Amino acid sequence: QKEVEQDPGPLSVPEGAIVSLNCTYSNSAFQYFMWYRQYSRKGPELLMYTYSSGNKEDGRFTAQVDKSSKYISLFIRDSQPSDSATYLCAMSLNYGGATNKLIFGTGTLLAVQP
Amino acid sequence: GAGVSQSPRYKVAKRGQDVALRCDPISGHVSLFWYQQALGQGPEFLTYFQNEAQLDKSGLPSDRFFAERPEGSVSTLKIQRTQQEDSAVYLCASSPWDSVSGNTIYFGEGSWLTVV
Numbered sequence: 001q002k003e004v005e006q007d008p009g010p011l012s013v014p015e016g017a018i019v020s021l022n023c024t025y026s027n028s029a030f031q032y033f034m035w036y037r038q039y040s041r042k043g044p045e046l047l048m049y050t051y052s053s054g055n056k057e058d059g060r061f062t063a064q065v066d067k068s069s070k071y072i073s074l075f076i077r078d079s080q081p082s083d084s085a086t087y088l089c090a091m092s093l094n095y096g097g098a099t100n101k102l103i104f105g106t107g108t109l110l111a112v113q114p
Numbered sequence: 115g116a117g118v119s120q121s122p123r124y125k126v127a128k129r130g131q132d133v134a135l136r137c138d139p140i141s142g143h144v145s146l147f148w149y150q151q152a153l154g155q156g157p158e159f160l161t162y163f164q165n166e167a168q169l170d171k172s173g174l175p176s177d178r179f180f181a182e183r184p185e186g187s188v189s190t191l192k193i194q195r196t197q198q199e200d201s202a203v204y205l206c207a208s209s210p211w212d213s214v215s216g217n218t219i220y221f222g223e224g225s226w227l228t229v230v
Contacts, residue, residue, distance in 0.1 A: 102157070
């Protein structure tokens with residue numbers, strides 16, 4: 001079983017829809033939670049970053065972390081065709097100075113239809 | 115631009131050939147990571163450098179994989195005797211900090227390796 005599980009999709013929605021993307025994880029020591037967006041043939045770019053449990057909002061994007069359920073979500077409101085990409089969840093531990101490598105989910109491919 | 119630069123962007127290698135992939139991190143960045151991303155998968159950690167010191171190489175899949183960063187800036191990932199399962203995108207990432215929590219990691223566009 002992978003440390004981080006993510007539904008690979010693909011997910012197709014009409015423009016303007018609310019999109020919900022989710023990941024579950026097994027390691028309760030994870031403390032940093034991120035969502036990356038990756039366009040085709042490009043590197044991942046950081047979209048949202050959350051430390052520990054709670055919600056964070058940035059424009060049309062909201063990230064939620066529920067550590068008790070080991071579940072994180074990304075919501076995209078008023079989705080646009082330009083949001084079409086692969087969305088990767090990622091997590092890391094807090095070793096305080098040691099390697100904080102990122103553990104990624106498999107990514108969810110999202111297509112927003114105009 | 116001032117981002118992480120990787121070369122070559124695309125490489126086709128015959129099985130058994132050695133390859134070298136280069137990463138130019140953002141100037142002054144202390145931390146440098148290599149990740150491997152297979153088709154349809156998320157990136158997987160390979161190795162981590164803090165300046166010129168390779169502090170973690172736990173993700174390197176075999177002794178055919180070798181990475182170096184001799185002067186603490188440019189890094190090279192070398193794969194010897196390539197095999198088909200090595201076909202993937204190799205991503206380099208850098209961060210200005212030595213204690214990296216994830217919100218300051220910048221990725222390059224990757225080197226796409228196809229082994230035939």
